Amino acid sequence: MTASPTIEDQLAAVDATLDATLMGTTKWNESRIPVLRGTFARLLKQVTLPTSETSSKPILEIGSDGQLASAKVLCELSGLGVTASNLVVKGLQSRVGEYPITVRQNDIGALDFPDSSFSMVYGRAVLEHISDMDDFLLECDRVLETGGVLYLDGGPLFYSPRGHHMAVKGPSGTHYGFAGMPDLLPNWCQLESNEDELFEHLTTVKDIDEADARAVAHYVFNSPEQNRMSATMVKDAFARSPFAHLEHEPTFMKKAVPSAELVEKYGEFDLTCNGLAFFGNSGPEAAAAAAAVPSNSNAAAEQSHSNAGAAGPSDTATPTTDPTPRPLWRRAASKAKRTLTR
Ligand SMILES: C[S@@+](CC[C@H](N)C(=O)[O-])C[C@H]1O[C@@H](n2cnc3c(N)ncnc32)[C@H](O)[C@@H]1O
Structure with missing residues (x-):
């Protein structure tokens, strides 16, 4: 009998797959390797993934990344197929390679899939883009088989320092992004100013081209791409959802300190909680089980404002080396015969 792989085994597979997928593409993609690894380290710690031994249904990814990393x-870890979906799917099909990945154009707001068709719904860096969270969670429950796994994360959330989520191309052709231009907009400008004031700031203090400044200011306050929900609003939506065994991990932006006035108005948790990750199971059986369990295990983490979700390269385990260098997906086919449980 083959022993179940440990989290270290699984993280070694994560590392190998991320390296094979992202190394040698672009510097930006390579810089995402530790970030994505952090996501899977967090996921594997909290959740038992479905496998080809526990389910015959594929995994649904919403808002898939451009490299299908x-x-x-997910294919490697589960031995299952993945339906990779996004509003924009240009170029994705050419990146599938030998993996059992089906690319589907789909809007998060309208999951166009039959009932009980997936063993897991996975969405990374998407929470802030979901406009009707209640409806979306009901839809996730509908498309999942009973006991199916939910993993969703996202940020920066709107009430956090960079919750403006600047991500827009100005008429000049310049791309304005919150990650690459962290000092262009003041922290919490989306809560403390309005469109005209932001335009004024960009043109007079930052010397930005007027047309671009107008585009950025307009985006911050009007873009339909952001849901403008606080961490509390998102948490409340999950609490109302039919998911069971719900856990969440907040991440905090510790460097920015909100004014006393802002804290008074919005509360420290929402102002500093930069991101949230949620884990849960669907279906009536899971719901019944969860009803018997008190669900306040996250309270202490939030009280302490610990950076609970920020799993990074420093907390990685030493990867084990596979002595037989075969294509990753072929290796996964035999790996799928093992049960990937913790
Ligand atoms: C911040 S990116 C995250 C991408 C990827 N999940 C990752 O981990 O890098 C958000 C993704 O959500 C997609 N997205 C935004 N709104 C969407 C919608 N309404 N329906 C489907 N996808 C959407 C975007 O196209 C984008 O690829």
Whole structure:
């Protein structure tokens, strides 16, 4: 009998897949390797993934990344197929390679899949883009088989320092992004100013081209791409959802300190909680089981404002080396015969 792989085994597979998928593409993609690894380290700690031994249904990824990196890792870990979906799917099909990945154009707001068709719904860096969270969670429950696994994360959330989520191309052709231009907009400008004030700031203090400044200011306050929900609003939506065994991990942006006035108005938790990750199971059986369990295990983490979700390269385990260098997905086919449980 083959022993179940440990989390270290699984993280070694994550590392190998991310390296094979992202190394040698672009510097930006390579810089995402530790970030994605952190996501899977967090996921594997909290959740038992479905496998081809526990389910015959594929995994649904919403908002798939452009290299299908998460989808390929999910194939490797589960031995199941993945339906990789996004509003924009240009170029994705050409990246599938030998993996059992089906690319589907789909809007998060309208999951166009039959009932009980997936063993897991996975969405990374998507929470802030979901406009009707209650409806979306009901839809996730509908498309999952009973006991199916839910993993969703996202940020920056709107009430956090960079919750403006600047991500827009100005008429000049310049791309304005919150990650690459962290000092362009003041922290919490989306809560403390309005469109005209932001335009004024960009043109007078930052010397930005007027048309671009107008585009950025307009995006912050009007873009339909952001749901403008606080961490509390998102948490409340999950609490109302039919998911069982719900756990969440907040991440905090510790460097930015909100004014006393902001804290008074919005509360420290929402102002500093930069991101949230949720884990749960669907279906009536799971719901009944969860009803018997008190669900306040996250309270202490939030009280302490610990950076609970920020799993990074420093907390990685030493990867084990596979002595037989075969294509990753072929290796996964035999690996799928093992049960990937913790
Ligand atoms: C921040 S990116 C995250 C991408 C990827 N999950 C990752 O981990 O890198 C958000 C993704 O959600 C997609 N997205 C945004 N709104 C969407 C919608 N309404 N329906 C489907 N996908 C959407 C975007 O196209 C984008 O690829």
